[in-house]
Amino acid sequence: MKKHRKLMLVTLTACLSASSLVACSSGGASSGSSSSPAASTAASAAPAAAGPKPELKSLQIWQKDDYNTYPVAKFLEQATGYKVQYDMLPQDKPQDKLNILIASGEPYDAITTVGSTDFKAVYSDYAKKGALVDLGPLIDKFGPNIKASVDPEALEAAKVDGKLYGIPTKSLNAVSTSLFIRQDWLDKVGLKMPTTLDELVAVLKAFKEKDPGGNGDKNIGLTMSGEASFISNIVGAFGMPNYWNDVNGKLIPRVMDPAFKDYTAFVADLFKQGLIDKEFAANKDATAKEKFTSGKAGIIMLNWSDVPVIMDALVKNVPTAKAGFLSALQGKDGKAALSAARGFDRITFIPKASKHPEDAIKWMNAKLEKETFKKMAIGEENKHYTFKDGTYTPIQPIFTEERNQANNFLMGTDDKNYPTYWQARVRKDMRLFDGWNLMNGLAPASTKVVDQLGYAPYMAVFSKNFLQLNTMSSDYTTKLIFGAEPMSGIDAFITKFKASGGDASFTEVNDWYATVKK
Structure with missing residues (x-):
């Protein structure tokens, strides 16, 4: 799909x-x-009218x-x-x-x-x-x-x-998106595929300091589009793979999640150290992909369905290039999660x-x-x-x-x-299959976290506020990462978020969730 x-x-x-x-x-x-069950069966079995x-x-x-x-x-x-x-x-x-x-x-x-x-x-x-x-x-x-x-x-x-x-x-x-990394860059800096956040940081530092791309100080550790203030796989290591996540039996939007402060502090530190694309907020999807396929970036947030096009473009520019997806990274408390569609x-x-x-x-x-x-x-x-x-x-x-x-x-x-x-x-292209299979067929079931709101019924308040609140939280998170907003202002922002429909949406969503959770 x-x-x-x-x-x-x-x-x-x-x-x-x-x-x-x-x-x-x-x-x-x-x-x-509606007709009775017997009538319905008869009607469906009857031949269609002539004509x-x-x-x-x-x-x-x-x-x-x-x-x-x-x-x-x-x-x-x-x-x-x-x-x-x-x-x-x-x-x-x-x-x-x-x-x-x-x-x-x-x-x-x-x-x-x-x-x-x-x-x-x-x-x-x-x-x-x-x-x-x-x-x-x-x-x-x-x-x-x-x-x-x-x-x-x-x-x-x-x-x-x-x-x-x-x-x-x-x-x-199925899981569709994770971090896609240059395996040949890893080989050049002598590191293995990272499996934890700490190992990811070590890889990004090596990409910056050891110049595996031959770009000097223009190497980019991790790039993504400007819409990706919540970075797939990294955000899952903080227990927030989806827009709303189960926290102690309640569905919580990310900015109201207790882990939000830790996540933003972590990514803001990556930005401060120059380990992620300093221009990511201005990147369109095509811009981020160009940075990766031209050989400037070592990691990109990517959907598995894009792999053949990305690899064809990358190998055209860098014939010896090799790349693959990271498995779900573990955070400090052992959490590891990728968002699965539902x-x-x-x-x-x-x-x-x-x-x-x-x-x-x-x-x-x-x-x-x-x-x-x-x-x-x-x-x-x-x-x-x-x-x-x-x-x-x-x-x-x-x-x-x-x-x-x-x-x-x-x-x-x-x-x-x-x-x-x-x-x-x-299986049209085994590069597609390999990417999909790593995230789904081979990945532990525990790392694939489905969106609990996928089968939610129409909820008037939630539907009315959904895009506004998502845009509000994404924009604010980007500003935190860039240092344009102080971390000390998070509590005030959460208050504003709640007043802008977050609280009303939370109540409506959890009134429904209480009737269906197992």
Whole structure:
């Protein structure tokens, strides 16, 4: 799956008032309650009414290839009998465009967005304003595969005020990001892969003092983008791998965590010693990657999915370069943790303006027939992949040519089998697999800490404050690291943070968490 996306939440415009959303809704599901279980079974087993199937209209997230000409689209048309016109949201500011399309009543039969917290909040807002079709009755009648395939916990988490308005595509509970280090630099300074924070500091000092990159005093120990005030792996060694973490049975945002002061003091000291990129706050993601691939930096915070591109660029500049991921580093109290995704990778919903909501559900249901789903996701055995000893291995180049973008066609997954099928995707390049496997397959389960808020229901206060509080805490943490704010002011900042929605969010989150924690 793709790495986590950070999209800014845009306030819904006046055209998204409850009245305008309902007024622009020209279609919708038939009224009436869900049928009985027996009736539902009979209905789902009965043959479809005679007559041609309507052409459906689906709005998808951005991808580099045209959905309509991509091989998966043709396969799905043959397998499901539905011809679909696919449109894409723009790559930049997709939410702005989505707001306009929903408000104007554009008759899409299915809309798929990313499942990040900000988009989940927007989806919930659409549902509350009456802009989406209640899928419960339709799935009861036309969606037996949806009910059988999609994790019930995920379906429950997608409900808004007790009703299901979207079909979630789950994130795999996998670690995606850690610190990626130049192994050849380690060899030159005579050190092994660091396993603790103390060993990391020793490595960074050696990178600065012994010039393994041949850059003189321009060597950079650790670089990252300006959004990375909380550095993956390092922050986990302080017990704070996720935005909110369990501390003595309560979920606590990082700046309210007792470990926050220790973390900021540690990273600020690295900065003061010149061991991390002095320009990191101004770095864009591409800037940090350029510093690493040009041979200037010894360590970068990286997602495993970026490894092939990064290594190709690095080796082009430094032919002898070797690099790999660090395992979870241990802090002074033995803590070691990496953030593992949990929640929604995508979510698919049907706007009230849809002209064919029943057929949209029938189409999504047909995509979840066991063999149809498998062929959609990874293709045909001995054509797109081989299967041996429980392992799916892609056949190249046809797998990449015809299934590389298959994940963008998912609308719910066969959640029992997809995690196994999916591994064919990570074996497209063994450098991908090696990175993923180090963080997930080989790593102790205790170091993979899932986001406890991944399956949280819509929470109005938390959703309203989430991005504002994250931005507030990230900006302040960066200033602490740079020395632009004194460490003595942390308590005053926490008071401000609480007053700005932190306390209200904490109460709402933990009222829910008390009902689900084990």
